[in-house]
Amino acid sequence: MLLLLLAAGGAQAKRWRARHVVVIGLDGWGAYSVPRAHDIPNIRWLMEHGSYSLRDRAVLPSASAINWASMFNGAPTEMHGYMKWNSQRPDIPSMIENERQKFPSVFSIMREQNPEAEMGCLVEWPGVLHVIDTLALNYWDRAEDYEQDPDHLTRLAERYILDKKPNLLAVCYVALDHEGHVNGHDTPKYYDMLAYLDTQVGRVLQAIRDAGMWDDTVILMTADHGGKENGHGGSSILEMEIPFIAYGKGIRQQGEISDVIMQYDMAATIAEVFRLRRPQAWRGQPVWSIFSKK
Ligand SMILES: [Zn+2]
Structure with missing residues (x-):
């Protein structure tokens, strides 16, 4: 009995809305691209069978480190302090730090409240x-050689999902942002890359099925920021509006939703799946309307 309680999630897991959350993030994926995209059947399937918005808003400046930080740390730029596209530590001190000297992320609070969770x-x-x-x-692992080995990240994700059946997994692709910088946003090559990444999403979804997790998983898709011409970082809507897609156990099938959603709501939404207590410092809130009653 004791062993059962100590197994991943244990007694607390019974309260969870789902046993698994898989976040798929596409760097540089502007919401503007979704209606114009060709050949993204997996993404469209998730949108149609779940809940989505194309008006999720990135924090400023609309660049990478800043927005990945807000996505997973539940707070705006001024609070976590990562201010530049490539910040490796806060540029202004985080307003709060946990025992590992980090602003509390959804991974940290999951670890503290569910010590046995696989993440x-x-x-x-x-x-x-x-x-x-x-x-x-x-x-954690990196597939930095994505230009030479485009599905390296997908293989890492497939193997981890099948081997460990993680409770919380984030899979972050950067190839679309790279395409935006090299060949331009809203160009045929940008849409071709988005179509390629859709095939990778399909493989991650298949791995979730093959692992026997499908009926107990919430899949979330989003981006750090959008872009225009050959970059991002500014305050145009093309750079700031990103997709938010949720599908899976306990997620309503309602298509487009009208909720106001901010980048930092992602962490709070993940936390709500696992019924986590959210840090006082967080400013994000769950996207409540995606959840079925109870
Ligand atoms: Zn980025």
Whole structure:
């Protein structure tokens, strides 16, 4: 009996809305691109069978480290303090730090409230790992060679899902942002890359099925920021509006929702799936309307 209680999640897991959350983040994925995209059947399937918004708003400045930090740390720029696209530590002191000297992330509070949880974060751009509390994770890895080996990250995700059936996993692709910088946002090559990444999303979804997790998983898709022409960082809507998609156990099938959603609501939404107490410092709130009653 004791062993049962100590198993991942244990008694607390019975309160969870779902046993698994898989976040798929596409760096540089502007919401503007979704209606115009071709060949993204997996993403469209998640949108149609779950809840989504194309008006989720990035924090300023609309660049990477800042927004990955807000996504997972539940707070705006001024609070976590990561101010530059490639910040590896806060540029102004975080307003609060946990015992690992990090602003409390969704990974940290999951670890503190569910010590046995299995959690991972897999990235193509290693900068993501600097803005979250990696010491709270069981596993992290990088696939920085995505230009030579485009599905390296997907293979890491497939293997981890099948081997460990993680409770919380983030898979962060950067190839679309790279395409935006090199060939431009809203260009044929940008949409071709988005179509390619949709095939990778399909493989991650298949791994979730193959692991036997499908009926007990919430899948969340989003981006750090959008972009225009060959970059981002500014305050135009093209740079600031990103998709928010939720599908899975306990998520309503209602298509587009009208809730006001901010980048830092993602952490709070993940926390709500696991019924976590949210830090007082967080400013994000769960996107309540996606959840079925109870
Ligand atoms: Zn980015």
